[in-house]
Amino acid sequence: MEPGVYGFRTNDHSILTIDSIGWQTITSSEYRFAGDNRPDVGHVIFQYTLRGQGHLEFENQRFSLPKGTGFLVRIPSRHCYYYLDNGEPWEILWLNMRGDEANRIWGLAMEQGGPVFRMEASSPVIANLWTIFRQIAGAKMTDKYRLSVSAYEWMLTLLQSSRESGRELNSKSNSVLHQAKQLMKERYASPITLDMLAEQLRINKYYLCRLFQKAEHTSPLSYLRDRRIEAAIAMLRTTNLPIQEVGKRCGFESPSYFGKVFHAYMGLTPTAYREKKLEFPYDAIYYE
Template structure:
């Protein structure tokens, strides 16, 4: 059984829509049948990009050889055609979502660029501006409809700008990423694994690692290592502490591994750094 709550398609005249941006279809639905499946290499549409956002339940998408389960607040972007397939998995009773399919040279160019830079999968809060705009647009269509291609392109372009602003600037602040960074900086002296850091964010490991890398410019573990090494630089100025003492205090299990990591980052072992007069002691070191 499939429950189509809202679904709208458009066919307006005007080649300006193809040059910039327009909406091919938009809707909100709940799928309960495992027959629901869209294969990105078998669809007739070309030169379009699908955005779909999960409201409730669970769906799935295969992108190339990777399968990702989609839960509430998960969204995906996929171009048509491309090697993907989204569907209701057998493990799910229902999948509720909103979607919008955009086309137009400028829309496809911008969205393809976003996919190439940030990937296909995103997490957005229900109250985020792009999702809020989608629901407002659905409300407008159900009450007053749409009469002109110019109006349709305006809505397409506005949604496009809202989405790109969110992806490029707002998404890090819209997650628990700042709390994860604070957790690293206050617990670096403990035996932390990636799973410990991810747990603070409430995100999947895949999404958290990608978002952290995009926002911070490095992986969570590399950031953890930098925090530890900067603390070690301060402790190395205290000659009452042994290298082993310092290693333990900054979260390493033993001195040999700490020395190996330190030397790899600074091209000199910590004991030599401490005793050499060729190096001016610093409290923080910026590492690439």
Template sequence: MSDSQYGAVAFRFKEESINHLAQLWSVGWDLQSSPIYSWSGTERKDLGKVIFQVTLSGYGEIQIDGRTHRVQPGQAFIVKSPSDYRYYLPETSEKWEFMYVTLFGKEADRCFEHIKEKTNQVIRFHPESVPVKLVKQIYDEANSKNITSAYKGSSLAYQFIMELYEYVSAMDREMEDWPESIVSAVLFARHSYHNPIGPDEMADASGLSRYHFTRIFKKNTGLTPIQYLTNIRIAKALELLSHTKYTIEEIAVLVGYTNANYLNKVCRKVTGKSPGQLRKEKAGWQQDKFIQE
């Protein structure tokens, strides 16, 4: 993964009446490897903000009210400043890769208090969960300079808050108990599908041998690693076909394929139609329609 994929975007909207409800403050994707990385909830200057941070790879630690929690891939914490917390890269961790979104407003405060009451503020998120996907969506929208008004920022902030409510209310009965190794591989695939990766790289992300990884992955997801990665790529390709004017050649590269011919071959196998046909028909595709080898 290249360093160019990391970054942060801050939002400063002027419409105060809108900002009071729910608003974005910042969003980012970061990789930390320095032991000096540390943030304290009693020393931060951005007061009144709610921070949601989800781990993609490696791990960090957070101390909340004197208790230490390890935040591993697929886990996230939610805190508010000022309060008694500190998160950091521990000496035992080589890296901590994560995405975060910082919110403010009455609805953000209310959501934080609800989650604090229901959890220990460190929550495991299924890799397919909407809140995790939505953080990436907000980051992509911000990088593309599509969040240009307080109205759009507030809409995304409110959507994220509502998804958090729904996830926390349902997580006890719906979350699948995937091993941390599989969560790590899935998160890696979801955030790196546009790079030239395959099952070997997914196995590396899991920390397992290729053979053991493939067996455990299929057992937990019902798919082989390449099937899972293909589904991610084709779903993204169909989104780009429906909502952008990129050429099919450009879309192929954007989703991790070498050229349009390869995308056409895979797309036909998964959907039964070519990318051109799908663009013309604006056909939908359900992500639970998996390819079969």
């Protein structure tokens, strides 16, 4: 393959699609883009360093962008990325996307990892980006719907990679997390508090909360509530136990609280869920 830049124009802004893609080597310090002074409003840009180094300023933070570093920004926002000529060219691979879905997924990626990503060139994110470049540069793919599928798959790959990166913990933390989750899966029917969990695991409860937030993006008690609702859904469909008994066996001491929480998850009462088998034909639902 040879370096190149390819752009696409369409009046259809209802779908996530690719505006442009490029593989370039930057040698001039005139290469500078500010996110609050561009015409391509509503776009999301990913750029990855193959060689050399660039820089990103994002909301009063400054990041170096050496080899193996990428960033994701949307327009408009308070950012600026640029090249400072230090004698070594900045070789980059980039993708410019547009559409409401691009902005929505950008928001999710930001929540999980921030604007800067560090990843190997062999990672699925970069490998998939090269695949898109080859499809466009070599196979001349121009259909807006195929471009949309490729862009969507790529953004979901980035989102998955960002989530998994956020879950990276050391072996001790992983062990604690596993024990806590196993404990809640086995004892969801029993009264469990955060203090009880921490005492059982012999750790600080605030540390436990940070572990869950980092690895699961939720709290320990929210994780426990998910397991209880999973058990209740299965029990409502596979037994004839009274609703109050189902709630009790799933760790809800108060029938009214059980009904309130169940409605928040399913949008209907436990009784209605049990009766509406045709509209809700699930014997089990899992919250992950």
